[in-house]
Amino acid sequence: MEDVLIERIRALIPDKDVVQKRMFGGTCFMVNGNMLVCASKRNLMARVGKDQEPEALTKPFASQCRPTGRPMPGFIRIEPEGYESDEELGSWVEMARTYVCALPPKQPKIKKAKAERTA
Template sequence: MSDLMETVLIERTRALIPDENVEQKRMFGSTCFMVHGNMLVCASKRGLMARVGTAQQEEAVARPFASVCKMGGRPMPGFIRVEPEGIESDEDLKSWIDMARSYVSALPPKTARPKKPKTGKTAK
């Protein structure tokens, strides 16, 4: 997927989450959409990462072009990677967003953590 296609995926995702409680944030080398501080989905060149929780994981990986996310070669339970082919239509993309939202909306809101002061040579 090219940079342009990634930008289009981010715009499509944002349009399908027209909620003032959603925040866009750069994470994992991609653009993540957060609801009350909890990650909902991440849009990237590699496709979509959706946080569906472990209870929906089996149902999610049974869908075409979906697999459990891996970080550093280790599986991330409850996080699903969807190949670009699995989110070509807005209907498919929305179904992943809705599945993630059903899990994430049940989570308690995260409170912002205070930033740690910088130390060492890079501190200014």
């Protein structure tokens, strides 16, 4: 099920600057280092931003994302019934793109070298 959803999302966002990355127990689609959507076995998570969140929550099968019990402002969790059709999925991806593509690119994190141990 997750693989099918990943393929459906990939077809909607064929951009060269979109990267897939394993996060949040699923596969996230990143644009310029910022998460766009995340496909998992259970549902879809979309980053719509705080301004679009109230509108997003009016859609069927959408709820505030609370992975640890605390809300993640600007992130929406969508049950599978809310993205059954390509039109519904496309609507969520487009809402997320509107927000995420306006964000500045994230700078890659530089890994710190481990300090050498002395005997």
